[in-house]
Amino acid sequence: MDVTLEGLTKRFGIQEVLRDVDLQFIGGEVTALLGPSGSGKTTLLNMIAGLVAPSKGRVLMGSRDVTALPIEARNVGYVFQSHALFPHLDVAGNVGFALRVRGVGRRERRRRTEEMLSFVDLPGFGVRAIETLSGGQRQRVAIARALAAEPAILLLDEPLSALDPELRARLRQELRALLERLRVPTVLVTHDRDDAFILADRVVLLHQGSILQQGAPEKVYRHPVSEEAARLLGAANRLPGNKLCRPEDLAIAAAGEQALVTMQVERVLFLGAHWRVTGRAPDGSPIIADLADAQGCAPGEALRLRLRVSPGQAADQPRVPILQF
Amino acid sequence: MRIAILAILAATLGLGLGLPVVFVLAASLHIDGQPGLTLENYADVLSSGYFMGAFGATLLFCSVTAAAGTLLALPCAWWIARGRTGARLLRVLCQVNFAFSGVVYGMLVVTLLGNAGVLALAEAWLLGTDATRGYVYTTGGLAIGYLGFQSPRAAILIAQAVERLDPQVLAAARVLGATSRQLAFLVLLPQLARPVAATFLAVATMSMASFGTALLIARSIEIFPVLIFREFIGFGEIGRAAAMGVLLAVCCIALEMAARRLAPGADASVARMERNR
Numbered sequence: 001m002d003v004t005l006e007g008l009t010k011r012f013g014i015q016e017v018l019r020d021v022d023l024q025f026i027g028g029e030v031t032a033l034l035g036p037s038g039s040g041k042t043t044l045l046n047m048i049a050g051l052v053a054p055s056k057g058r059v060l061m062g063s064r065d066v067t068a069l070p071i072e073a074r075n076v077g078y079v080f081q082s083h084a085l086f087p088h089l090d091v092a093g094n095v096g097f098a099l100r101v102r103g104v105g106r107r108e109r110r111r112r113t114e115e116m117l118s119f120v121d122l123p124g125f126g127v128r129a130i131e132t133l134s135g136g137q138r139q140r141v142a143i144a145r146a147l148a149a150e151p152a153i154l155l156l157d158e159p160l161s162a163l164d165p166e167l168r169a170r171l172r173q174e175l176r177a178l179l180e181r182l183r184v185p186t187v188l189v190t191h192d193r194d195d196a197f198i199l200a201d202r203v204v205l206l207h208q209g210s211i212l213q214q215g216a217p218e219k220v221y222r223h224p225v226s227e228e229a230a231r232l233l234g235a236a237n238r239l240p241g242n243k244l245c246r247p248e249d250l251a252i253a254a255a256g257e258q259a260l261v262t263m264q265v266e267r268v269l270f271l272g273a274h275w276r277v278t279g280r281a282p283d284g285s286p287i288i289a290d291l292a293d294a295q296g297c298a299p300g301e302a303l304r305l306r307l308r309v310s311p312g313q314a315a316d317q318p319r320v321p322i323l324q325f
Numbered sequence: 326m327r328i329a330i331l332a333i334l335a336a337t338l339g340l341g342l343g344l345p346v347v348f349v350l351a352a353s354l355h356i357d358g359q360p361g362l363t364l365e366n367y368a369d370v371l372s373s374g375y376f377m378g379a380f381g382a383t384l385l386f387c388s389v390t391a392a393a394g395t396l397l398a399l400p401c402a403w404w405i406a407r408g409r410t411g412a413r414l415l416r417v418l419c420q421v422n423f424a425f426s427g428v429v430y431g432m433l434v435v436t437l438l439g440n441a442g443v444l445a446l447a448e449a450w451l452l453g454t455d456a457t458r459g460y461v462y463t464t465g466g467l468a469i470g471y472l473g474f475q476s477p478r479a480a481i482l483i484a485q486a487v488e489r490l491d492p493q494v495l496a497a498a499r500v501l502g503a504t505s506r507q508l509a510f511l512v513l514l515p516q517l518a519r520p521v522a523a524t525f526l527a528v529a530t531m532s533m534a535s536f537g538t539a540l541l542i543a544r545s546i547e548i549f550p551v552l553i554f555r556e557f558i559g560f561g562e563i564g565r566a567a568a569m570g571v572l573l574a575v576c577c578i579a580l581e582m583a584a585r586r587l588a589p590g591a592d593a594s595v596a597r598m599e600r601n602r
Contacts, residue, residue: 049500071499078500084493088515098501101511149502 001062002026003048003153003185008057010043010209017043018209021057025153025185032200033189035232039206041189045155048187050074061152072101077146077154077184081161083138085130091117091141092126098149116144120178135163136171143178156188160195172198193233197221205232235288237261240281247276250289251308259304263287268297277303353567366568376569379547383533384576386546390468391529394475395521401480406487416484419477427474427537434461434470434542462544470538475528482527486520519587526584530577549573 003025010018018040025031033041046052048059050071058067066074085094096104096113104112117123120140125133133141139159146154159175160168176199179186190196196203197217205212205220212229213220224230227244236244239261253259263279275294281287289305297303354362370376405412405419437443438461445458460466490513498512536550543551550573557566 051496051500071496072502072504074500075502076500078497080493080497082491082493084491084497086494086498086512086516088512097498097503097511101498101501101503101507145501 001152001184004060005048006058006060008044008047008059009055010040010047010052011055016209021211023204023211025187027185028183029202030179030186030188030200031202031204032196033187033204033206034191034193034196035206036191040209041206042157044206045157045187045189048153049076049078049155075149075152077149077151079139079142079146079154079156079159081158083142085138085142085145087130089130090126091122091128091130091133094130094141095126095144095148097145102149112148116148119147119181120144135167136174139171139175140178151184154182154184154186156186158189160190160192175199205229207232237287238285240283245307247288247290249308250291250305252291253304253306257306260306261287263289263303263305265297265299265301265303267299268294279303349567349570352563353571356564366564367572369565370568370572376552379552380549380572382546383549386548387471387529387532390471391475391525391532393468394472394528395479395483395525397472398476398479398483399521401476402483402487405480405484416481419481422474422477425474427535427539428541430470430473431538431541434466434473434538437461438466438469461542464545467539467543467546470542471532474538475532478531479524479528482524483517483521486517490516523584523587526580526587530580530584533573533580534577
């Protein structure tokens, strides 16, 4: 079942947090709402769930208007940032909670709970207390709980925040594998570009309460519709001629090769897979270049940069089109 | 500097708490005119049907009123913790309660339900009856006096427990389909059970040890701390009064330890309440 948002607007007093948002979430597709703090992404998620009432607009589940329905009648699966598991219930009690409050019989509840725990690769965990679970296990229990009552849509609020980088990277992969198996529309909120790119089929960029752009991760990264959209997804360099390019699109120009820009190097950082060289263009605008090899570059030096090309491409056909606004 | 502060603290504690405790213990183990230490005062109290009856009655009365006071405090605590309209005023009113001694509560209830209390006079003027006249001196009147200081203190303690609840857990229950009733019975009350039980024990302990209200209005029931006061002031039975005090203290300490065991997080709150008593 698809979920559609029509002209959703939210005002808190005189402050407009969301403005005329139109979106459609399709069954089986994972959509990431990506934006900085205060862009309205969690408010949007809460309006879908019914936790926040819209000032204007409609939420449709299929063809049914659920805007006026109370939270408990919406049939929404929500995985909260803190997972919000019930500490007084064991894993099975948590997963079966939605069925319990719907009056589903004990036997059916147990069957469904076991099915959901198997789905999230936690078979036999039903009797475990919540405090004995690891962060990843808690997250999977929260997902199983949200899915147990077969919701019309699954919402995830910052599912990987507050985790250390190593665990975050591992859970990302686990979560991606889990979400790929779902048939309901899934919406996740994040301010982390990597989370959005790895987990989502579609990215919706939100900025100051409005949708800036939406599309496949690569499309919005490679073809941003504005400088704001470009910068929301990572660093971007402003080049002469009011053009933008990504740091990884720059390379050192060989002697005799025409340079796109000459940078006065300020800092050289080794980041493992590449070097990050930062400095300034002659007009003073900041430049960031991610280079495969920057040995020999030193602060204070002038570095001639060109656009990187893929093997077999001519130098005037860069791998990435320059973003021009 | 730290050593000086520790020395001042040790001296203050020693003089303010240790010394009186030593004196009371020594007095409880001594009988005038007899040399050495004896447990006779304790035996006297423990074998007395009158004293033990009063102790049991006090324990029962304080337990029942503490339970009622804790239950009455639940909606108020919820209101305060959720920051509903007037929550700040309600919190201030509950906190003001700490400033009043038991005697003040006794006087307030007398003013309200005494022989010449406001309610009694209003009833006589409006209806020509005297049903509420002197009600303050009944067990019901005493219970109202106790509830007056128990409920606000319980409300503050429970509000702190409610504030510690994860709001996302409550939202999760609603999103999962729980009605308000299901939310209360399946999520809220199970999570609040331990803090509520700890609050009940803390309030019961506080009531067991307070005597100001009872001193003014207890007529229908013997309140144990009032008996201690009478033994000490009225009859000059210092040894017996001290033994009774020690027994009451042991009971209160046991109750308080149970409260702390039930809700470790409530320790600070209970300690604060005890300090303010």
